[in-house]
Amino acid sequence: MSAGLLAxxxxxLPAVAQPAxxxxxxxxxxxxxxxxxxxxxxxxxxxxxNWNSTHCRAEFxxxxxxxxxxIFVAKGLKDAxxxxxxxxxxxxxxxxxxxxxxxxxxxxxPNGIKAVADYVHSKGLKxxxxxxxxxxxxxxxxxxxxxxxxxxDAQQFADWGIDYLKYDxxxxxxxxxxxxxxxxRDALKAATATTGRPIVYSIxxxxxxxxxxxxxxxxxxxxTTGDIxxxxxxxxxxxxxxxxxxxxxxxxxxxxxxxxxxxxxGMTATEYRSxxxxxxxxxxxxxxxxxxxxxxAETYEILGNHEVIAVDQDPLGKQGTVVSSEGGxxxxxxxxxxxxxxxxxxxxxxxxxHIATTATGVGLxxxxxxxxxxxxxxxxxxTAGAISATVPAHGTVLYRASADSRWASYPPAAEPGLxxxxxxxxxxxxxxxxxxxxxGRTPAxxxxxxxxxxxxxxxxxxxxxxxxxxxTGSKLATRWQVTAPAGAAxxxxxxxxxxxxxxxxxxxxxxxxxxxxxxxxxxxxxSSYASDLPWLSALNxxxxxxxxxxxxxxxxxxxxPLTLGGTTxxxxxxxxAPSEVTYYTGGRCSRFTAQVGVDDEEGTAGTxxxxxxxxxxxxxxxxxxxxxxxxxxxxAAIGGAQTVRLVVTDGGDGVTSxxxxxxxxxxxx
Ligand code: GLA
Numbered sequence: 294m295s296a297g298l299l300a301x302x303x304x305x306l307p308a309v310a311q312p313a314x315x316x317x318x319x320x321x322x323x324x325x326x327x328x329x330x331x332x333x334x335x336x337x338x339x340x341x342x343n344w345n346s347t348h349c350r351a352e353f354x355x356x357x358x359x360x361x362x363x364i365f366v367a368k369g370l371k372d373a374x375x376x377x378x379x380x381x382x383x384x385x386x387x388x389x390x391x392x393x394x395x396x397x398x399x400x401x402x403p404n405g406i407k408a409v410a411d412y413v414h415s416k417g418l419k420x421x422x423x424x425x426x427x428x429x430x431x432x433x434x435x436x437x438x439x440x441x442x443x444x445x446d447a448q449q450f451a452d453w454g455i456d457y458l459k460y461d462x463x464x465x466x467x468x469x470x471x472x473x474x475x476x477x478r479d480a481l482k483a484a485t486a487t488t489g490r491p492i493v494y495s496i497x498x499x500x501x502x503x504x505x506x507x508x509x510x511x512x513x514x515x516x517t518t519g520d521i522x523x524x525x526x527x528x529x530x531x532x533x534x535x536x537x538x539x540x541x542x543x544x545x546x547x548x549x550x551x552x553x554x555x556x557x558x559g560m561t562a563t564e565y566r567s568x569x570x571x572x573x574x575x576x577x578x579x580x581x582x583x584x585x586x587x588x589x590a591e592t593y594e595i596l597g598n599h600e601v602i603a604v605d606q607d608p609l610g611k612q613g614t615v616v617s618s619e620g621g622x623x624x625x626x627x628x629x630x631x632x633x634x635x636x637x638x639x640x641x642x643x644x645x646x647h648i649a650t651t652a653t654g655v656g657l658x659x660x661x662x663x664x665x666x667x668x669x670x671x672x673x674x675x676t677a678g679a680i681s682a683t684v685p686a687h688g689t690v691l692y693r694a695s696a697d698s699r700w701a702s703y704p705p706a707a708e709p710g711l712x713x714x715x716x717x718x719x720x721x722x723x724x725x726x727x728x729x730x731x732x733g734r735t736p737a738x739x740x741x742x743x744x745x746x747x748x749x750x751x752x753x754x755x756x757x758x759x760x761x762x763x764x765t766g767s768k769l770a771t772r773w774q775v776t777a778p779a780g781a782a783x784x785x786x787x788x789x790x791x792x793x794x795x796x797x798x799x800x801x802x803x804x805x806x807x808x809x810x811x812x813x814x815x816x817x818x819x820s821s822y823a824s825d826l827p828w829l830s831a832l833n834x835x836x837x838x839x840x841x842x843x844x845x846x847x848x849x850x851x852x853x854p855l856t857l858g859g860t861t862x863x864x865x866x867x868x869x870a871p872s873e874v875t876y877y878t879g880g881r882c883s884r885f886t887a888q889v890g891v892d893d894e895e896g897t898a899g900t901x902x903x904x905x906x907x908x909x910x911x912x913x914x915x916x917x918x919x920x921x922x923x924x925x926x927x928x929a930a931i932g933g934a935q936t937v938r939l940v941v942t943d944g945g946d947g948v949t950s951x952x953x954x955x956x957x958x959x960x961x962x
Contacts, residue, residue, distance in 0.1 A: 330513075330546070331491065332545075333493050333545060334493050334513035334544075334545050334546075335545055335610070336608065336610065337605055338493055338513070338514065338579075339374045339375045339376055339578070339602075339605075340375050340418075340419070340421070340457075340579075340581070341377070341379060341580060341581045341582075342379040342380075342381050342421070342581075342582060343357060343361075343379070343380065343381050343584075344552065344582065345521070345553070345554055345582030345583065346584040347584065349434065351400075354400070354401040354402065355404065357584070357586070358378055358380065358409050358412075358420075359409065359412050360585075360586050361378050361586070362413045362416045362418050363416070364585045364586065365378070365418055366418075368585070368593060368597070369597060370581075370585075370597060371416070373596075373597050374579075375579070377418070377421045377456065377493070378419070378420050379420070379423070379457055379580065380409075380420070380421065381423045381459065382423055382425075382432045382436065382461070383398070383430075383432055384401060384423070385398060386399075387436055387437070388437070393445055394449055395424075395449055406422065406453045407452075407453045407454060410453050410455065411454065419456035420457070421455065421456060421457030421493070421495075422455050422457070422458060423458070423459045424436075424437075424459075424460060424461070425439065425461035425463045425464060425465075426460050426461065426462060426474060427439075427440050427461070427463050427464030427466065427473075428466060429463065429464040430464075431464075438461075439460065439477060440465065443480035444480045444484075446480070447480035447481045447483070447492075448480075448483075451484035451485055451487060451490065451492065452484075454488075454490060455490075455492060456491070456492060456493065457492060458481065458492055458493070459497050460474065460494070460496060460497060460512075461497045461498075462497060462498040462499055470502040470504075471507055478494060478512065481494055493513050493514075494511070494512035494513055495512060495513065495514050495515075495516075495549065495578075496508050496512040497515075498515070498516065499516050500515075500518050500519075504517070505538050505548060508546070509541070509546040512546075514547040514549040514578055515547075515549055516550075517535045517538055517549060518530075518531045518550055519531075519949075520551060521550070521551035521552065521554060522835065522847055523554040523557040523559030524560065524833065524836070524837070525559075525560050525564050525687060526833050526834045526871065526872070527834065527835070528568050530834060530871060531550045531551060532550065532575070535548055535575055535577070536575065536625065538612070539613065539615075541612075542612035543612075544608075544610035547576060547577070547578060548575065548576075550577050552578075552581075552582040553579060553581055553596075554583070555568055555569055555582070555592060555595050555596055556588045556589075556595075556596070557583050562591050562595070563685060563686075564687050566689060567639060567688060569596070569598070570601060570669075571689065572605065573602065573604045573605035573635075574604055574605075574613035574625050574626075574637045576605055576607075576611065576612040576613070576627070579602070581596055598668070600693070604627060604693070607629045607635075609628060609629060612627070613625040613626055613627030613635065613637065614626060616654060616655060617650065620642070621640065621641030621642040622639075622640060622641075622642070622646045622647075622684075623640075623641060623648070624636065624637070624638060624648060624650045624654075624655075625639065626650070628656060629693070631695070632695065632696070633657075633694060633695035634656055634657055634693070635668075635692070635693050636650065636680050636691070636692045636694055637689050637690075637691050638650075638680075638681070638684050638690045638691075639688075639689045640685065640686060640687060640688050642686060643687065643875075645685050645710075645711055646683065646684055647682075647684075647710060648681060648683075649679065649680070649681035650680050650681070652676070652678045652680060652696075653678065654680075655694065657694060662677055662701070662733070663675065663676050663678065663695060663697065663700060664694070664696075664697035664703060665680065665703075665732075666692060666693045667690065667691070667692060668691040669690070669691055672802075673703040674705060674802070675703045675704070675733045675734055675735060676694070676733055676734070677732065677733060677765045677766070679708075681708055683708060683709060683710040683711065685807055685809075701734070701735065703796075704735075704794075704795070704796035704802035705731050705735045705736065705737050705765075706731075707729055707730065707731050707732060707733070707737050707740075707804045708728075708730045708804070709728070709742075709790040709791075709804045710727065710728040710729070710730065711788070711806055712725070712726040712727075712728070713725040714810075715808075715809065715811055716810075716813045716829075716877060716935070717775065717777055717810055717811070718812070718813060718815070718879070719779055719781040719814075720777065720781075722774045722775070723776070724772065724774060724775075725744065725772075725773045725774075725775050725810075726770065726772050726773070727742060727744055727771045727773065727790045728768045728771075729768060729769045729790075729792045729804065730763075730767070731765055731767055734765060735765075735796055736762045736764045736765070736797060737795070738763075739793075739794060740761075740762075740763055740769055740792065740793070740794040741758060741759045741792065741794070742758050742759075742790065742791070742792045743790070743791045743792075744771075744775070744788060744789070744791075745788070745789045746775060746787070746788050746789075747787070749778045750775065750776065750778065750781075752775050752788075754771055755773065755774060756770070757769070763794075775788065777812050781812045782812065783811075783813055783814050784812060784827075786811075786812060788808050788809070788810050789806070789807050789808075790806045791803065791805050792804045813829065813877035813879065815877060815880075816881070816882060816960050817962065818881070818962050819962065820961050821959060821960050821962065822864040822957075822958065822959050823876065823955065823959060824841050824864055824958065825864075826960070828874050828875060829936065830875045831872075831873075831874045831875075833872045834870050834871045834948045834951065838866055838867070838868050838872065838874055839852040839867035840866060841864055841867075842855060842867050843855055843856070843892040844869045844952050852867045852894075853894050855867060855954045855956045856954075857888060857890040857892065857893065857954055857956055858890065859893065862888065862957055864957055864959075865887070865888075865954055865958050866939070866954070866955040866958055867952070867953075868941050868953050868955065869948070869952055869953065870901050870941045870942055870943040870944070871941065871942060871943055871948065872940070872941040872953065873939070873940050874939045875939075876939075878934050878935065878936060878937050878960065879935060881962050882931055882934070882960045882961060883961050884930060884931060884960070884961040885905055885913075885927075885929040885931050885937055885958070885960055885961075886928050886929070886958070887926075887927050887956060887957055887959070888924040888925065888927075888954075888956040889903045889925050889927055889954065890922055890923070890925055890954060890956075891918055891920045891950075891951070891952060892953065893920070894952055895950045895951075898950035899951045899952055899953075900917050900918070900919050900951065901941050901943065901944050901953040902915060902918070902941070902942040902944050903915040903927060903939075903940070903941055903942075903953070904938075904939075904940040904942065905927060905929040905939060906938040906940060907929070907931040907933075907937055908934045908935055912931060913929035917944040918944075931960075939955055941953040
C-alpha cells in the first residue's frame with residue numbers, strides 16, 4: 294500500500310509522519326521502518342477461498358472451513374506459505390438482526406463465525422470474510438451488503454477476529470466506487486484500532502473503475518477483471534487483461550486476476566500448470582479455489598510447488614512483464630530480489646511452439662554462461678545465453694535464470710523440438726521431424742533421441758538418432774515415419790520425444806517433449822452439419838461450446854434452442870466470445886455456410902463478430918452483430934483448406950453477454 298493509505302490507516306505510521314492520534318494503535322514492531330504502507334501483504338496474499346469450488350451450495354459450511362485449515366497444516370500447504378482461509382458469499386442470513394448486525398447462517402455455521410475464526414487461528418492460520426460494497430451481495434438470494442453499514446459491519450468482523458475482507462461490487466446503487474471503497478477502508482481502520490488485529494483489504498470491483506490507478510491508497514489488492522471460470526478460455530482472457538498492469542503492482546498493493554481454478558476439473562493438468570505459472574509470475578494473490586478435501590495428487594503437486602510459489606512470493610514484489618507475445622508465444626520475465634529472473638515461456642496456441650528469449654533479453658548482465666533452473670522439473674542446467682523451449686500446446690515452461698559462477702557444474706540445457714504435421718489420417722504414414730539443440734555453453738555428449746507413441750502405432754526413424762557430441766547451438770535432426778493403426782479413433786494422441794545425453798564430465802541428463810498428434814477424418818462427401826462432425830479443437834469464453842443449442846450458462850448441456858431474431862434452428866453450434874472451433878477438412882471441402890448472430894437468450898448487451906478461416910486465410914466475416922440484427926448469412930469458399938476455423942470475436946467491447954450462434958452451420962465436401 295502506498296503512503297496515502299499509510300496516512301489513513303494509521304497502523305504503521307513512521308515517527309515522522311503525524312502526531313499519534315489516540316484512536317490509532319501503535320505500529321506493530323515487526324514492520325521495518327521505510328517499508329511501504331501498513332506492512333500488510335508485503336507479498337501477494339496466499340490462502341483458500343471456497344467460491345470457485347462451492348459457489349453458494351450447502352457444502353460451504355463450518356466443516357469445510359475447518360477441514361481446509363486442517364489440510365493446510367497436515368499437507369504442508371501452511372509451510373508452503375498458504376495462510377488465509379477465506380469465506381466468500383452466502384455465509385450470512387438474508388436479514389440483519391434487530392440491531393442491524395449481520396447474522397451467520399445457523400445451518401452452515403451453527404457455532405457462528407467467531408468459533409470458526411478461533412479454530413483457524415488455533416492452527417496458526419488467518420481467516421477472511423466477504424461482503425459487498427452495495428446494499429446486497431452478488432448472490433440472488435439477497436444477502437445483506439455493507440453499503441451504509443460500514444462501521445458496524447467492520448466492527449463486527451474485527452470482533453470476530455477476521456484478518457481479511459473481500460469487498461465486492463454488486464448492488465452498489467451507483468455510488469462512486471472510490472467513495473464506497475474508501476468508506477470501508479476507514480471503517481476497517483477504526484475497527485482494527487479497537488482490536489489491534491490488522492485486516493487485509495481486498496477490493497473486488499472487477500476492474501470497472503481502473504482500481505490500479507487509485508486503489509493503492511485504499512486496499513492491498515484489487516480485482517482487475519470479471520470473474521474467472523474453470524476453463525482455458527476464461528483463464529487466458531483474464532491473464533491477458535492482467536499482464537499489462539504490471540507497473541501498478543508492488544509490496545502491499547497487488548493486481549488480483551481472481552482466484553485459482555487449479556483442481557476443479559475444467560482444464561488439463563498442463564493448463565493448470567500454466568494457470569499457476571502465470572499467476573505466480575504476475576505476483577498474483579494465490580487463493581486456492583478447489584475443495585482440497587477432494588483434491589488429487591496432481592493438484593497438490595501443482596499448488597505445493599515451492600519453487601513456483603517462490604516466484605510469486607519474491608520479496609522484491611515485482612509483477613512480471615511481457616517481453617514478447619507474437620503468435621501466442623509469450624515470454625514473461627520477473628525480476629527477483631536476488632538478481633535472477635523468473636522467465637515463463639507460455640504457449641497460448643494449440644500446437645507445440647518454439648518460444649525463445651535470451652539472458653540479456655530478460656535483463657541479466659552479459660556473462661559467459663548462466664544457470665537455468667526448470668521450476669517444474671526441479672533441475673539445473675547451464676546455458677550459453679539462450680532461454681528457450683519447445684512448449685507443448687497450452688503449456689508453460691518456467692525457468693529461473695541467473696548469472697551463477699557454478700554454471701559449469703550443471704549439464705548443458707538441451708531443447709527437444711518437433712515439427713511436421715499435427716494431423717494424420719488413421720493408417721496413413723505421417724512425417725514427423727524432431728530436433729535436439731544444445732543450448733549450453735558445454736557440449737551435450739553421447740546424445741540419443743527416441744520418439745514414442747501409443748501402443749500399436751508404428752514409428753520408425755529414417756535418419757540418425759544418435760550424435761557423439763553436440764556443441765553449443767548445434768542440433769541433432771531426425772526424421773520419423775509415424776503411422777496410426779487403421780482403426781484408431783479420431784482424437785489427440787501423445788507423441789513423446791525423449792533425449793538422453795551426458796555433460797562433458799559424464800553427468801547424465803535427459804530432456805522430453807510431449808506433443809499431440811491428432812487422428813482426423815475428413816467429412817464425408819455431400820453436405821454435413823458442423824454439429825454432426827468431430828471438431829479438432831474448441832475454445833470458448835464462457836462454458837463449453839454446445840452442439841445444437843445456445844451456449845446457455847457455464848455447464849455442459851445447459852443451453853437453449855438456437856434462436857436468432859425469433860427463429861429457432863435445430864442444428865448448429867452455440868458459443869461464447871472469444872471462441873474458436875476448428876474442423877479438419879483435409880482439402881476435400883468447398884463451402885461452409887451458416888446463419889449467425891447473437892442468440893436471443895441474451896438481453897441487449899451482446900456484440901459479436903464472426904470470421905471463417907481456411908487454414909491461414911480469412912475467407913468470410915460479418916460486421917459486428919447485436920441482438921437487434923436478424924440472422925446474417927455467411928457463405929465461405931474453403932476449397933483446398935486442410936482446416937477451417939470458426940472464430941467469434943467480442944466485437945471490441947469485452948465479452949459480456951456475447952452468446953453467439955453458428956446456426957445451420959454446414960460443410961459441403
Ligand atoms: C462476485 C465476485 C465473485 C464472488 C461472487 C459471490 O461475482 O466477483 O468473486 O465473490 O460475487 O457472489
